[in-house]
Amino acid sequence: MSVTTLAPTAAPARPFDFLGFSSAQAWAFLVLVGLIIACPWVIYPVFLMKLLCFALFACAFNLLIGYVGLMSFGHAAYFGIGSYVTAWTAKTWGLTPELAILLGGFTGALLGLAFGWLAIRRQGIYFAMITLALAQMSYFFCLQAPFTGGEDGIQQVPRGALFGIFSLRTDMAMYAVVAGVFLICFLLIHRIVHSPFGQILKAIRENEPRATSLGYRTDDYKLMAFVLSTFVAGIAGGTKALVFGIATLTDVNYAMSGEVVLMNLLGGMGTIFGPVVGAGIIVWTESALAGAGSWVTVTQGVIFVACVLAFRRGIIGEIAAKLRIIL
Amino acid sequence: MSATTATANTVRLPVRGIAAVAVVVAAAVGLQLSGSFTFYRPMPLLLGQLSLGLINGAFYALLSLGLAVIFGMLNIINFAHGAVFMLGAFTAWGMATPNTWLGMIQPGLQVPDWLQLGYWPALIIAPLIVGAFGYLLEKTVISRLYKLDHLYGLLLTFGLALIFEGLARNAFGSSGMPYRIPAALSGPVDLGFMFMPKYRLWVVVAAGGMCLITWLLIEKTQLGARLRAATENPGLVQAFGVNVPRMISLTYAGGVALAAFAGVLAAPIYSVNPNMGSSFIITVFAVVVIGGMGSILGSIVTGFGLGIVEGLTKVYYPQFSATVIFLVMVIVLLVRPAGLFGKAA
Numbered sequence: 001m002s003v004t005t006l007a008p009t010a011a012p013a014r015p016f017d018f019l020g021f022s023s024a025q026a027w028a029f030l031v032l033v034g035l036i037i038a039c040p041w042v043i044y045p046v047f048l049m050k051l052l053c054f055a056l057f058a059c060a061f062n063l064l065i066g067y068v069g070l071m072s073f074g075h076a077a078y079f080g081i082g083s084y085v086t087a088w089t090a091k092t093w094g095l096t097p098e099l100a101i102l103l104g105g106f107t108g109a110l111l112g113l114a115f116g117w118l119a120i121r122r123q124g125i126y127f128a129m130i131t132l133a134l135a136q137m138s139y140f141f142c143l144q145a146p147f148t149g150g151e152d153g154i155q156q157v158p159r160g161a162l163f164g165i166f167s168l169r170t171d172m173a174m175y176a177v178v179a180g181v182f183l184i185c186f187l188l189i190h191r192i193v194h195s196p197f198g199q200i201l202k203a204i205r206e207n208e209p210r211a212t213s214l215g216y217r218t219d220d221y222k223l224m225a226f227v228l229s230t231f232v233a234g235i236a237g238g239t240k241a242l243v244f245g246i247a248t249l250t251d252v253n254y255a256m257s258g259e260v261v262l263m264n265l266l267g268g269m270g271t272i273f274g275p276v277v278g279a280g281i282i283v284w285t286e287s288a289l290a291g292a293g294s295w296v297t298v299t300q301g302v303i304f305v306a307c308v309l310a311f312r313r314g315i316i317g318e319i320a321a322k323l324r325i326i327l
Numbered sequence: 328m329s330a331t332t333a334t335a336n337t338v339r340l341p342v343r344g345i346a347a348v349a350v351v352v353a354a355a356v357g358l359q360l361s362g363s364f365t366f367y368r369p370m371p372l373l374l375g376q377l378s379l380g381l382i383n384g385a386f387y388a389l390l391s392l393g394l395a396v397i398f399g400m401l402n403i404i405n406f407a408h409g410a411v412f413m414l415g416a417f418t419a420w421g422m423a424t425p426n427t428w429l430g431m432i433q434p435g436l437q438v439p440d441w442l443q444l445g446y447w448p449a450l451i452i453a454p455l456i457v458g459a460f461g462y463l464l465e466k467t468v469i470s471r472l473y474k475l476d477h478l479y480g481l482l483l484t485f486g487l488a489l490i491f492e493g494l495a496r497n498a499f500g501s502s503g504m505p506y507r508i509p510a511a512l513s514g515p516v517d518l519g520f521m522f523m524p525k526y527r528l529w530v531v532v533a534a535g536g537m538c539l540i541t542w543l544l545i546e547k548t549q550l551g552a553r554l555r556a557a558t559e560n561p562g563l564v565q566a567f568g569v570n571v572p573r574m575i576s577l578t579y580a581g582g583v584a585l586a587a588f589a590g591v592l593a594a595p596i597y598s599v600n601p602n603m604g605s606s607f608i609i610t611v612f613a614v615v616v617i618g619g620m621g622s623i624l625g626s627i628v629t630g631f632g633l634g635i636v637e638g639l640t641k642v643y644y645p646q647f648s649a650t651v652i653f654l655v656m657v658i659v660l661l662v663r664p665a666g667l668f669g670k671a672a
Binding site: 071124258265308 | 404468471472475477478479481482483485486487488489490491492493494496497605609610612613615616646649650653654656657660661664
């Protein structure tokens with residue numbers, strides 16, 4: 001499967017080594033950290049938190065599409081189940097936020113293990129259809145299961161206190177946690193991609209039969225990547241549930257799966273920063289068009305078509321190609 | 328299509344399949360005899376749900392057939408298939424009540440009564456209109472993707488589906504429009520063992536007939552032979568002087584017209600609303616995975632079969648009726664990953 005991506009398999013000589021980033025990536029990362037610190041004083045923090053949660057979700061998806069070449073069209077399942085589990089444990093068991101979010105992540109990973117194990121039996125377009133169908137199955141499960149509250153969802157989830165000490169009632173305190181979770185997971189994904197394990201993932205993306213002939217059990221690597229991706233997706237969902245104090249069916253709906261694909265396509269699949277930019281634009285469009293009814297859907301459809309027809313490398317991918325750098 | 332790979336001359340029994348069926352039957356008989364569970368259900372309930380299941384199966388068959396035909400020729404999965412199904416229903420609705428939407432464009436705009444076309448003309452004209460639209464769509468947009476990875480086709484058509492559904496929701500709202508059953512098909516019919524609404528019977532017959540026509544067209548005519556040849560090797564067929572690009576466009580138009588035909592059939596059963604396709608299409612994807620896209624007949628059989636399975640589940644385990652097709656998909660993936668009628672990839 002050869003989705004147009006940028007990151008070359010052979011890393012160029014690096015003038016310096018900062019967490020394994022290329023120099024352009026290091027600068028971009030510093031800009032990102034700067035923005036994360038500066039923005040809440042200018043922009044409404046709740047909006048920023050939503051943005052960061054979706055950016056994290058998009059990064060998790062990018063780990064699969066960008067670095068293994070696996071198109072999972074049902075990632076909302078893991079995001080949604082993470083959100084439900086975090087909301088439920090925080091509300092019913094009174095777990096502290098960090099434990100609830102972690103539990104959400106592990107549940108996402110567990111579901112990812114089962115679904116991934118099934119789906120990697122088929123390749124390419126079938127893989128996309130199977131993951132979509134499995135996600136739809138979990139949507140119906142969430143619709144009917146007693147603990148999810150059906151159409152109402154789980155409401156009034158308390159944010160609680162981090163480690164049982166720091167209250168997260170204020171938006172700024174919550175923002176600090178969300179930003180921390182985002183940066184940790186962002187660096188985790190970066191670390192995975194740039195590890196020897198990540199090199200094998202890229203080898204599978206470029207040429208799976210060759211990777212097999214080199215003696216790698218490619219299915220195992222794909223499954224591992226799938227589980228890691230769904231873990232981060234669950235974390236993102238759980239964090240979002242705590243931010244808004246609610247977990248609903250929109251998080252598991254197939255439309256959400258489509259949205260995360262769109263974020264990656266728009267920002268640039270296979271770039272580290274593309275999903276963040278893509279998520280930013282999509283979340284911003286949604287809030288800007290919130291009063292315009294279904295024009296949001298139409299706009300997203302148009303962006304899909306435009307991206308596929310005109311710029312398949314996405315915004316960051318195109319910029320990186322123009323400047324001949326790796327982002 | 329699958330005949331080309333048939334190398335074994337002797338008929339080999341599908342031992343594992345027979346064993347699996349035997350185990351299920353034995354378990355069912357055991358349950359019934361042990362008295363812990365009875366398969367007895369009132370006959371009207373059973374037959375009613377079976378007929379509903381057959382109707383759903385008819386739509387699954389028509390939609391997955393279109394998907395398979397398009398995939399065979401264009402190598403893309405048409406995610407817009409559900410949206411096109413919806414467009415077919417809306418076209419039929421628009422033809423029946425043109426004054427409603429003309430009034431939305433400009434108040435007071437009306438057409439004479441003879442232009443208000445009912446169900447029967449719509450059944451033919453709506454698929455033609457939507458098919459022509461599909462032809463244009465293929466020529467202008469989709470044809471640009473053939474050199475790319477198949478996944479881009481999925482993404483593009485997903486985008487198209489969002490556009491169509493969003494526009495329809497903006498224009499008509501999400502609540503849905505009623506569409507009357509034609510007079511000739513309203514009321515029940517006595518089948519001897521049960522009363523069945525005439526329209527349900529008609530849907531099953533019409534969909535089955537359309538599937539049969541499509542199958543005959545592809546397997547038994549010269550046009551179909553060229554189509555199959557072009558599916559195997561487009562370059563060679565083009566070298567023989569067949570206009571393959573036009574054939575590809577017409578294939579897309581045909582597949583899309585099948586979905587629109589299903590949409591018109593569905594209009595009187597479900598209310599005509601912008602979301603009617605998206606709820607179907609994901610289930611149809613599962614149907615396609617179960618059947619495998621290798622054979623035309625396979626997708627027809629799988630479609631009807633799974634509709635019946637869904638109907639029976641509504642009788643015995645209603646809480647699983649929404650998910651049963653996905654569960655079947657899981658089992659098929661475990662036992663026969665290429666699909667029931669699919670070639671091993």
